[in-house]
Amino acid sequence: MEALNADVIRAAVPSPPISGGAVADRIADVLGTPNQTLHGDPVNVTAFVVRRFVDRGLPVGLSANPDETLHHPDQVAEVCRRKDLAELIAADTPLGPEQATARLRLRRTDFDHMVRLGWVRFPAGDEVRFGTSRAGAVDVAPYTTASVHTVPAEHPEVDWEQLRTVEKSRRSPLAALRPEATPLPA
Structure with missing residues (x-):
């Protein structure tokens, strides 16, 4: 079995993977409904919704840990550019x-x-x-x-x-x- 080459992995993922919570925050920001609130209100986009996106292959999960997902930042940016993003969020709420x-x-x-x-x-x-x-x-x-x-x-x-x-x-x-x-x- 050939060992993994760290340089090849870094070239494929030049930015570090981001967590499901960070993905939810980025999506909420794009929709104009930031998850960070001043009064401790519930978040607008949850990690649950991000897991539903992963089930659809939007974006692909990079972690083998089912409790904590990691995602490729470029795939997250691609998801955030979708015209139907708000509809997808609503369906998966x-x-x-x-x-x-x-x-x-x-x-x-x-x-x-x-x-x-x-x-x-x-x-x-x-x-x-x-x-x-x-x-x-x-x-x-x-x-x-x-x-x-x-x-x-x-x-x-x-x-x-x-x-x-x-x-x-x-x-x-x-x-x-x-x-x-x-x-x-x-």
Whole structure:
């Protein structure tokens, strides 16, 4: 096996790789919504969104560490020049279950049935630790805005307007549905 040549690597990546957090900051700056705020507000572009970009190959991850990504600065600059950057960010913005429920204008129980039915999934099995203490923290699955918004179009068999008017104490019409069986490989 041939050893890696440090000069070849430096020639291919003349600037040091940058972290996922730094990528998120650069993208936020390009969009005119800097992540650095004066009042400790939440960031506008998160590392979660950057991981979704890596899943799409925009930019390629250079690290084998799943918890901390590194990226080629030239690829990041290329991503930042995309005309559809804001749309990509919006599609990959993470939503918790309550936010997804509000976006769909449904009750939480209806959304839970959609998850049970496999109609909406969170990407790559990521979960976010929510809470301040180990005893009070819970794992919350972030769903992407794009995946939540496609559910009604993918399931025209549901009367979405009627579903949105079901009273709080009533059973969800989705409760009677069963997940479709996944065909076994041949």
